[in-house]
Amino acid sequence: MDIDNDADLTVRRALFEQVRRHTGIAMNERKWVMLKGRLRRRIMTLGLPDYGDYLRVLATSAEEVRDFVDLVTTNETSFFRTPRIWDYLARDFLPHWAANRAGETLRVWSAAASSGEEAWSTAMLCEEFRARHPAMRYAIVGTDISDGILANARAGHYVGRSMEGLRQQRPELVQKYFRSDANGIAVTEPLRAHVSFRRHNLYDVPRELGQFDLVLLRNVLIYFDLEGQKAVLANVRRAMRPGAVLIVGESESLSRVADGFAFEQPLIYRNLERQPGAQA
Missing domain, CATH: 3.40.50.150 (Vaccinia Virus protein VP39)
Known part of the structure; x- marks a missing residue:
């Protein structure tokens, strides 16, 4: 699979479930473009051919889980916000x-x-x-x-x-x-x-x-x-x-x-x- 193409529905849902499992954040199909954008560079860095292979890495590497959490969480704040x-x-x-x-x-x-x-x-x-x-x-x-x-x-x-x-x-x-x-x-x-x-x-x-x-x-x-x-x-x-x-x-x-x-x-x-x- 070309990493620039979308993952199939089963893989996308599995990635959404990994987000929920490790962060509690609920994602659905409307969030796929955002999630794909956040994961794409990491998958290329690891030299993996597709998102399914990345799921297999997540299942076996606690270190990769930590990197995954850093990638998928949103961290935007400022001093004295509101x-x-x-x-x-x-x-x-x-x-x-x-x-x-x-x-x-x-x-x-x-x-x-x-x-x-x-x-x-x-x-x-x-x-x-x-x-x-x-x-x-x-x-x-x-x-x-x-x-x-x-x-x-x-x-x-x-x-x-x-x-x-x-x-x-x-x-x-x-x-x-x-x-x-x-x-x-x-x-x-x-x-x-x-x-x-x-x-x-x-x-x-x-x-x-x-x-x-x-x-x-x-x-x-x-x-x-x-x-x-x-x-x-x-x-x-x-x-x-x-x-x-x-x-x-x-x-x-x-x-x-x-x-x-x-x-x-x-x-x-x-x-x-x-x-x-x-x-x-």
């Missing part, structure tokens, strides 16, 4: 949390951290708040399914559109929390001390992550079908303290897919009570 969310966190969530949880450590989960901009944005917001309230303590965990993109997040080096956007929006934060080095613009230690990244599949129960006061699960649910959304939200909720806040993406809603969350305002929901079996 300003209204950050206004809510700065003006409402953080002051309310600090007033009611004095002496505790705020725990935040960036549940689809991608290249890290969301987690570092949250850290900058917390640092700005801590400058006015020195007793505040916080810890941020960023997770993603892609090892490659997590390596970028941990490195904390940013160039191009991502950094230019931050310079335009909040130049004072660039000056305070970034420094230039040989690899570009790097996050500084005051933020790194509070942020960690680790691999996690949202289809898995988050047994080792602990409990969180704030979860950012933005622009993720749109990639799952209805059953997948329910499974992801049930797992996320297991890692949320009673009264914790969940923030979703601009085109997402929990109205059809989640029990136990109360609508607070667009994109923002609150965990009502502890779910049976949740971690302490």
Whole structure:
């Protein structure tokens, strides 16, 4: 088979199933052109004649599965994406949390951290708040399914559109929390001390992550079908303290897919009570 030609229907469906198996993302025929475009170069690099042979490699190589996950997941984000969310966190969530949880450590989960901009944005917001309230303590965990993109997040080096956007929006934060080095613009230690990244599949129960006061699960649910959304939200909720806040993406809603969350305002929901079996 010429790699530039389409795979047959059976092979395409098998590839869709591999995407679902390893990432939880639901794909169908409408996504074939996109998936083919992402896999084509990798298949040529491996010297394979067609997509069926690539399926056989996936079945026998854990290393190739990791590369496959990196290829098929979408990682697009920016610093302080969706300003209204950050206004809510700065003006409402953080002051309310600090007033009611004095002496505790705020725990935040960036549940689809991608290249890290969301987690570092949250850290900058917390640092700005801590400058006015020195007793505040916080810890941020960023997770993603892609090892490659997590390596970028941990490195904390940013160039191009991502950094230019931050310079335009909040130049004072660039000056305070970034420094230039040989690899570009790097996050500084005051933020790194509070942020960690680790691999996690949202289809898995988050047994080792602990409990969180704030979860950012933005622009993720749109990639799952209805059953997948329910499974992801049930797992996320297991890692949320009673009264914790969940923030979703601009085109997402929990109205059809989640029990136990109360609508607070667009994109923002609150965990009502502890779910049976949740971690302490």
